Amino acid sequence: xxxxxxxxxxxxxxxxxxxxxxxxxxxxxxxxxxxxxxxxxxxxxxxxxxxxxxxxxxxxxxxxxxxxxx
Numbered sequence: 001x002x003x004x005x006x007x008x009x010x011x012x013x014x015x016x017x018x019x020x021x022x023x024x025x026x027x028x029x030x031x032x033x034x035x036x037x038x039x040x041x042x043x044x045x046x047x048x049x050x051x052x053x054x055x056x057x058x059x060x061x062x063x064x065x066x067x068x069x070x
Contacts, residue, residue, distance in 0.1 A: 028064025
């Protein structure tokens with residue numbers, strides 16, 4: 001079963017599958033460099049994940065083909 005959260009910002013995508021939160025940096029034009037807004041949303045995700053017993057891990061990855069992808 002796949003659950004997909006509504007992304008808090010278009011630069012940061014979140015998908016939850018099998019108790020793992022996949023955090024995708026969606027700024028391939030900037031080689032997936034972090035913006036201030038992304039950092040704010042990441043902090044919220046980490047805080048929510050820490051208090052959610054259904055999430056056991058958070059994996060970060062980047063979109064695109066040039067920098068930080070999985």
